[in-house]
Amino acid sequence: FGGITAVNDLSMRIPTGSITGLIGPNGAGKTTAFNVISGFYNPQEGDILFKGHSVKGFPPHRICRAGMARTFQNIRLFGSETALENVMVGCQVRRKSQWWMPVFSLPSARREEEEIREKAQRRLEIARALATNPDFLLLDEPAAGMNPQESTELMRFIRHIRDEFDLTILLIEHDVKVVMGVCQYIWVLEYGQLIAEGDPDAIRNNPRVIEAYLGEDVSNHA
Numbered sequence: 024f025g026g027i028t029a030v031n032d033l034s035m036r037i038p039t040g041s042i043t044g045l046i047g048p049n050g051a052g053k054t055t056a057f058n059v060i061s062g063f064y065n066p067q068e069g070d071i072l073f074k075g076h077s078v079k080g081f082p083p084h085r086i087c088r089a090g091m092a093r094t095f096q097n098i099r100l101f102g103s104e105t106a107l108e109n110v111m112v113g114c115q116v117r118r119k120s121q122w123w124m125p126v127f128s129l130p131s132a133r134r135e136e137e138e139i140r141e142k143a144q145r146r147l148e149i150a151r152a153l154a155t156n157p158d159f160l161l162l163d164e165p166a167a168g169m170n171p172q173e174s175t176e177l178m179r180f181i182r183h184i185r186d187e188f189d190l191t192i193l194l195i196e197h198d199v200k201v202v203m204g205v206c207q208y209i210w211v212l213e214y215g216q217l218i219a220e221g222d223p224d225a226i227r228n229n230p231r232v233i234e235a236y237l238g239e240d241v242s243n244h245a
Protein backbone atom coordinates (compact mmCIF):
# COMPACT_ATOMS: atom_id res chain seq x y z
CA PHE A 24 0.00 0.00 0.00
CA GLY A 25 2.10 2.94 -1.17
CA GLY A 26 5.07 2.83 1.17
CA ILE A 27 3.71 0.03 3.37
CA THR A 28 4.30 -3.64 2.68
CA ALA A 29 1.39 -5.11 4.63
CA VAL A 30 2.15 -8.78 3.90
CA ASN A 31 5.49 -10.05 2.73
CA ASP A 32 6.67 -13.51 1.76
CA LEU A 33 3.81 -15.24 3.57
CA SER A 34 3.34 -18.92 2.87
CA MET A 35 0.53 -20.76 4.63
CA ARG A 36 -1.10 -24.13 4.23
CA ILE A 37 -4.55 -24.79 5.67
CA PRO A 38 -5.41 -28.50 6.00
CA THR A 39 -8.89 -29.50 4.86
CA GLY A 40 -11.25 -29.92 7.79
CA SER A 41 -9.02 -28.06 10.23
CA ILE A 42 -9.68 -25.05 12.42
CA THR A 43 -6.61 -22.89 11.93
CA GLY A 44 -5.73 -19.58 13.58
CA LEU A 45 -3.98 -16.48 12.25
CA ILE A 46 -2.75 -14.22 15.03
CA GLY A 47 -0.37 -11.32 15.57
CA PRO A 48 -0.20 -7.75 16.90
CA ASN A 49 -2.35 -4.92 15.53
CA GLY A 50 -1.30 -3.99 12.03
CA ALA A 51 0.58 -7.28 11.50
CA GLY A 52 -1.22 -7.87 8.20
CA LYS A 53 -3.83 -10.45 9.21
CA THR A 54 -6.83 -8.77 7.60
CA THR A 55 -4.75 -8.00 4.52
CA ALA A 56 -3.87 -11.71 4.26
CA PHE A 57 -7.63 -12.48 4.45
CA ASN A 58 -8.30 -9.91 1.74
CA VAL A 59 -5.66 -11.50 -0.49
CA ILE A 60 -6.93 -15.05 0.09
CA SER A 61 -10.57 -14.11 -0.54
CA GLY A 62 -9.88 -12.02 -3.64
CA PHE A 63 -10.50 -8.53 -2.26
CA TYR A 64 -6.84 -7.65 -2.96
CA ASN A 65 -4.66 -8.97 -5.73
CA PRO A 66 -1.17 -9.83 -4.47
CA GLN A 67 1.79 -8.44 -6.39
CA GLU A 68 3.57 -11.76 -6.12
CA GLY A 69 2.81 -15.35 -5.20
CA ASP A 70 -0.24 -17.51 -5.64
CA ILE A 71 -3.42 -18.56 -3.85
CA LEU A 72 -4.32 -22.21 -4.27
CA PHE A 73 -7.83 -23.28 -3.32
CA LYS A 74 -8.73 -26.96 -3.69
CA GLY A 75 -5.57 -27.36 -5.70
CA HIS A 76 -6.33 -24.61 -8.23
CA SER A 77 -5.02 -21.08 -8.45
CA VAL A 78 -7.61 -18.43 -7.65
CA LYS A 79 -5.17 -15.54 -7.88
CA GLY A 80 -6.78 -12.54 -9.57
CA PHE A 81 -10.29 -14.00 -9.31
CA PRO A 82 -12.92 -11.49 -8.12
CA PRO A 83 -14.41 -12.16 -4.64
CA HIS A 84 -17.78 -13.39 -5.96
CA ARG A 85 -16.08 -16.01 -8.10
CA ILE A 86 -13.97 -17.20 -5.19
CA CYS A 87 -17.11 -17.28 -3.06
CA ARG A 88 -18.88 -19.40 -5.66
CA ALA A 89 -15.91 -21.77 -5.61
CA GLY A 90 -16.67 -22.36 -1.91
CA MET A 91 -14.90 -19.71 0.15
CA ALA A 92 -16.87 -17.44 2.49
CA ARG A 93 -15.78 -14.82 5.00
CA THR A 94 -16.89 -12.40 7.65
CA PHE A 95 -15.48 -8.93 8.20
CA GLN A 96 -13.79 -7.36 11.20
CA ASN A 97 -15.85 -4.23 10.68
CA ILE A 98 -19.19 -5.83 10.10
CA ARG A 99 -20.78 -5.07 6.77
CA LEU A 100 -24.41 -6.07 6.56
CA PHE A 101 -27.43 -5.15 4.50
CA GLY A 102 -29.42 -2.07 5.51
CA SER A 103 -32.74 -3.79 6.19
CA GLU A 104 -32.66 -4.90 9.80
CA THR A 105 -35.44 -7.43 9.99
CA ALA A 106 -33.10 -10.43 10.30
CA LEU A 107 -30.81 -8.49 12.61
CA GLU A 108 -33.67 -7.52 14.89
CA ASN A 109 -34.63 -11.16 15.10
CA VAL A 110 -31.14 -12.10 16.25
CA MET A 111 -31.20 -9.16 18.66
CA VAL A 112 -34.34 -10.50 20.27
CA GLY A 113 -32.33 -13.62 21.17
CA CYS A 114 -29.65 -11.46 22.80
CA GLN A 115 -32.27 -9.49 24.75
CA VAL A 116 -32.99 -12.56 26.90
CA ARG A 117 -29.78 -11.97 28.80
CA ARG A 118 -29.84 -8.21 28.92
CA LYS A 119 -29.29 -6.60 32.30
CA SER A 120 -31.08 -3.28 31.93
CA GLN A 121 -34.84 -3.03 32.39
CA TRP A 122 -37.07 -2.48 29.39
CA TRP A 123 -37.85 1.13 30.40
CA MET A 124 -34.20 2.19 30.75
CA PRO A 125 -33.56 2.83 27.03
CA VAL A 126 -36.75 4.89 26.96
CA PHE A 127 -35.03 7.39 29.25
CA SER A 128 -31.84 6.91 27.30
CA LEU A 129 -29.78 5.87 30.31
CA PRO A 130 -26.12 5.56 29.23
CA SER A 131 -25.66 2.04 30.63
CA ALA A 132 -28.78 0.84 28.81
CA ARG A 133 -27.70 2.49 25.59
CA ARG A 134 -24.27 0.86 25.86
CA GLU A 135 -25.86 -2.53 26.41
CA GLU A 136 -28.12 -1.97 23.40
CA GLU A 137 -25.05 -1.25 21.26
CA GLU A 138 -23.30 -4.37 22.54
CA ILE A 139 -26.34 -6.46 21.72
CA ARG A 140 -26.47 -5.02 18.21
CA GLU A 141 -22.76 -5.75 17.67
CA LYS A 142 -23.08 -9.36 18.84
CA ALA A 143 -26.24 -9.95 16.84
CA GLN A 144 -24.57 -8.61 13.70
CA ARG A 145 -21.61 -10.91 14.23
CA ARG A 146 -23.87 -13.96 14.41
CA LEU A 147 -25.92 -12.81 11.46
CA GLU A 148 -22.79 -12.32 9.41
CA ILE A 149 -21.64 -15.88 10.13
CA ALA A 150 -25.14 -17.05 9.11
CA ARG A 151 -24.87 -15.14 5.84
CA ALA A 152 -21.45 -16.65 5.15
CA LEU A 153 -22.82 -20.14 5.85
CA ALA A 154 -25.71 -19.47 3.51
CA THR A 155 -23.25 -19.41 0.59
CA ASN A 156 -22.67 -23.10 1.35
CA PRO A 157 -18.90 -22.78 1.71
CA ASP A 158 -16.21 -25.40 2.16
CA PHE A 159 -13.79 -22.86 3.54
CA LEU A 160 -14.85 -20.19 6.02
CA LEU A 161 -12.70 -17.23 7.05
CA LEU A 162 -13.72 -15.53 10.31
CA ASP A 163 -12.23 -12.14 11.11
CA GLU A 164 -12.21 -11.66 14.90
CA PRO A 165 -15.44 -13.51 15.69
CA ALA A 166 -15.00 -13.07 19.47
CA ALA A 167 -14.53 -9.29 19.40
CA GLY A 168 -16.56 -7.66 22.18
CA MET A 169 -17.55 -10.94 23.80
CA ASN A 170 -17.31 -11.74 27.51
CA PRO A 171 -15.62 -15.00 28.64
CA GLN A 172 -18.88 -16.93 28.78
CA GLU A 173 -19.86 -15.82 25.30
CA SER A 174 -16.45 -16.65 23.86
CA THR A 175 -16.65 -20.14 25.37
CA GLU A 176 -20.03 -20.49 23.67
CA LEU A 177 -18.48 -19.21 20.44
CA MET A 178 -15.75 -21.89 20.55
CA ARG A 179 -18.44 -24.55 20.82
CA PHE A 180 -20.31 -22.90 17.98
CA ILE A 181 -17.22 -22.79 15.71
CA ARG A 182 -16.54 -26.48 16.32
CA HIS A 183 -20.20 -27.26 15.77
CA ILE A 184 -20.42 -25.51 12.37
CA ARG A 185 -17.14 -27.09 11.28
CA ASP A 186 -18.59 -30.55 11.95
CA GLU A 187 -22.16 -29.82 10.84
CA PHE A 188 -21.21 -28.19 7.52
CA ASP A 189 -17.96 -30.09 6.88
CA LEU A 190 -15.94 -26.90 6.89
CA THR A 191 -12.34 -25.85 6.94
CA ILE A 192 -12.06 -22.73 9.10
CA LEU A 193 -9.39 -20.03 9.26
CA LEU A 194 -9.85 -17.42 11.95
CA ILE A 195 -8.20 -14.20 12.98
CA GLU A 196 -8.68 -13.70 16.69
CA HIS A 197 -7.19 -11.55 19.44
CA ASP A 198 -8.80 -13.55 22.24
CA VAL A 199 -5.95 -15.91 23.10
CA LYS A 200 -8.26 -18.24 25.00
CA VAL A 201 -10.42 -18.70 21.90
CA VAL A 202 -7.44 -19.20 19.58
CA MET A 203 -5.74 -21.72 21.86
CA GLY A 204 -9.01 -23.44 22.69
CA VAL A 205 -10.38 -23.99 19.22
CA CYS A 206 -7.44 -24.06 16.78
CA GLN A 207 -5.44 -27.16 15.96
CA TYR A 208 -2.75 -25.12 14.27
CA ILE A 209 -1.74 -21.45 14.48
CA TRP A 210 0.18 -19.09 12.23
CA VAL A 211 1.71 -15.93 13.70
CA LEU A 212 2.33 -12.74 11.76
CA GLU A 213 4.37 -9.70 12.74
CA TYR A 214 5.04 -6.74 10.45
CA GLY A 215 3.61 -8.72 7.54
CA GLN A 216 6.00 -11.64 8.03
CA LEU A 217 5.43 -15.09 9.39
CA ILE A 218 7.30 -15.41 12.72
CA ALA A 219 5.97 -18.76 13.92
CA GLU A 220 3.65 -21.66 13.17
CA GLY A 221 2.66 -24.67 15.20
CA ASP A 222 0.09 -26.23 17.47
CA PRO A 223 -1.26 -24.18 20.40
CA ASP A 224 1.34 -25.55 22.85
CA ALA A 225 4.24 -24.75 20.56
CA ILE A 226 2.89 -21.23 19.98
CA ARG A 227 2.19 -20.64 23.67
CA ASN A 228 5.81 -21.49 24.52
CA ASN A 229 7.50 -19.81 21.56
CA PRO A 230 9.75 -17.02 22.95
CA ARG A 231 9.46 -14.95 19.77
CA VAL A 232 5.66 -15.08 19.88
CA ILE A 233 5.59 -14.27 23.60
CA GLU A 234 7.79 -11.25 22.96
CA ALA A 235 5.93 -10.02 19.88
CA TYR A 236 2.38 -10.74 20.86
CA LEU A 237 1.36 -12.87 23.79
CA GLY A 238 3.24 -11.10 26.58
CA GLU A 239 4.32 -12.64 29.83
CA ASP A 240 0.89 -13.47 31.17
CA VAL A 241 0.29 -16.08 28.47
CA SER A 242 0.35 -18.88 31.03
CA ASN A 243 -2.80 -17.29 32.50
CA HIS A 244 -4.57 -18.07 29.27
CA ALA A 245 -3.41 -21.67 29.09
Ligand code: ATP
Pocket residue numbers: 024027028029047048049050051052053054055056096
Ligand atom coordinates in the same frame (compact mmCIF):
# COMPACT_ATOMS: atom_id res chain seq x y z
P1 ATP B 1 -5.59 -5.53 13.32
O1 ATP B 1 -5.31 -6.63 14.28
O2 ATP B 1 -5.38 -4.18 13.94
O3 ATP B 1 -6.87 -5.66 12.59
P2 ATP B 1 -4.12 -6.59 11.03
O4 ATP B 1 -3.08 -7.55 11.46
O5 ATP B 1 -5.39 -7.12 10.49
O6 ATP B 1 -4.40 -5.56 12.21
P3 ATP B 1 -3.95 -5.14 8.55
O7 ATP B 1 -5.27 -4.48 8.73
O8 ATP B 1 -3.84 -6.21 7.56
O9 ATP B 1 -3.42 -5.66 9.96
O10 ATP B 1 -2.89 -3.99 8.22
C1 ATP B 1 -1.52 -4.24 7.95
C2 ATP B 1 -0.84 -2.92 7.61
O11 ATP B 1 -1.28 -2.46 6.33
C3 ATP B 1 -1.13 -1.80 8.60
O12 ATP B 1 0.03 -1.01 8.70
C4 ATP B 1 -2.24 -1.04 7.92
O13 ATP B 1 -2.23 0.31 8.33
C5 ATP B 1 -1.88 -1.19 6.45
N1 ATP B 1 -3.07 -1.19 5.58
C6 ATP B 1 -4.07 -2.10 5.60
N2 ATP B 1 -4.96 -1.85 4.62
C7 ATP B 1 -4.51 -0.75 3.98
C8 ATP B 1 -4.99 0.02 2.87
N3 ATP B 1 -6.12 -0.31 2.24
N4 ATP B 1 -4.25 1.08 2.48
C9 ATP B 1 -3.11 1.41 3.12
N5 ATP B 1 -2.59 0.74 4.16
C10 ATP B 1 -3.28 -0.32 4.60
